[in-house]
Amino acid sequence: GAVVSQHPSWVICKSGTSVKIECRSLDFQATTMFWYRQFPKQSLMLMATSNEGSKATYEQGVEKDKFLINHASLTLSTLTVTSAHPEDSSFYICSARPTDYNEQFFGPGTRLTVL
């Protein structure tokens, strides 16, 4: 149980294009999902908290107009990287927390490369 999927697993795009990443909880409902970014050989950094039916909460220094988050249902959150640039290249990982639980479960990640 507690499986989280992400799609796509990797994406290569040209500078200036937008990329959408999906995060789904497959066997549980998640009122709250989280988006992280991880650079090579570094730890995970929280970008934003996604709440079903309301606006996401962004961490300090994360541009909300660049990283658009939508949490339209209890099993799906999306992250759209708008007008991507090479410095946005990174490993993006989502997590989901089952309603009424503290434990978080992570998706397999999406590797984004912007040329």
Next chain:
Amino acid sequence: GIQVEQSPPDLILQEGANSTLRCNFSDSVNNLQWFHQNPWGQLINLFYIPSGTKQNGRLSATTVATERYSLLYISSSQTTDSGVYFCAVTKAAGNKLTFGGGTRVLVKP
């Protein structure tokens, strides 16, 4: 915000050896999780352990919340144990996981 420090940053083990990884945190927590990140980047949940002791096969973990640290024990290490181990915590009454810097483990055959 809460600070999470892991030690050691790197660990090289001979197959069959035992080891202890440490996680110190700077504030009261209501969630502490240990993860293993495999070579493909997937984070595998090892333990949800805000307090107490748990065991799962060759792995066990202990959290002493009053002293603000947690330990992860790996016994009889295998090459498949290689990877990065992360500790992450949520402040009491909080929502967000804060990650430590990780311990990179290499188990040699």
